[in-house]
Amino acid sequence: MTSSPARLVVLVSGSGTNLQALLDATEDPAYGAVVVAVGADRDGIAGLDRAKAAGVPTFVARVADHASRADWDAALTAEVAAYQPDLIVSAGFLKLVGARFLAAFGDRYVNTHNSLLPAFPGMNGPRDALAYGVKLAGATLFFVDAGVDTGPIVAQVAVPVEPDDDEASLTERIKEAERAQLVEYVGRLVRQGWTISHRKVTIG
Template sequence: MPTTRSPQRLVVLVSGSGTNLQALLDACADPSYGATVVAVGADRDGIEGLARADRAGIPTFVRKVGQFSSRDDWDHALADSVAAFEPDLVVSAGFMKLVGEDFLGRFAGRIVNTHPALSPSFPGMHGPADALAYGVKVTGATLFVVDGGVDTGPIVAQVAVPVEDDDDTEELHERIKVAERQMLVENVGRMAREGFTITDRKVRFGA
């Protein structure tokens, strides 16, 4: 996807505290970063992620699954809400819902998400715990372009995090989160400034 305008427009989706969102907001404050957050969406009310957006003067919207008669209706409404802000890139930053076919179809190749493991290992909700239980010596985080699977999309970037002998899940996950935030900010910036292409699952920077 070549860059067509600068700064690139980001819509960020959150479900919780919004630490990844805050890292992106801080990065976007520098004009040389090449991107700006134009809206923040969530699947629940009263979360710190929305408060961070409010403090930054960024428009927000909430689309709860329970407000709709079906998951497809929710997916369609979420896609409409995101599309209204004309994003170049949609960033799932701790968003705890899987989007559906309508959303994926409208923003194909323009949605990125992070996973707290080195994909394709340990997909799903418990990546750090699964890595620890398996006994790996190195885990990490993955930034990928979202497709119809669970943590299966083309990989944009990965960062390794060593597993210490005395780690518990919480300690390991916290170290992964720090590396994950840095990876997210660095590579979303590159996607915005340089553009990117996806060919045979390989993501390459540059138009």
């Protein structure tokens, strides 16, 4: 990797707590990255406010503003490409990107999910884990592919399920572990580099 900090574009759809963790981490030059832009799929969200408070440029790409999902995907791709990112981070971005975005960024677009994939993909990881009765839940950081939470895995962290857990309590504990994992491994990826071969991600 070069000595200049890696360029991160972060995509958000909501409160932006994972974004804030990355913004805080990048304040240390030793982290090796800087957030150069934050994109969203909707206006008026706290994630955009966090970016603006940090002086980071923002953009919004709303699906409803485009004639088709493919047109939206092309517009999102162009918005992100304008910032020449080294790594793109989905930090609670609730839209599935399309073929054009993946063709441009598929080997440098990471997402975090609140289960130990491949178990419990989709929107309700903690709820599904509780319903199944597992003893270990957790979070997964992975490179995005064309499936739903099916891409090559970068890292995983386990979170024990407590006997009195409900969806809210388990979700909150997973979020804490997920946030720490995201910050640690985004930093490792940008400082050490990575390769992806046959679903295996190697850092360094």
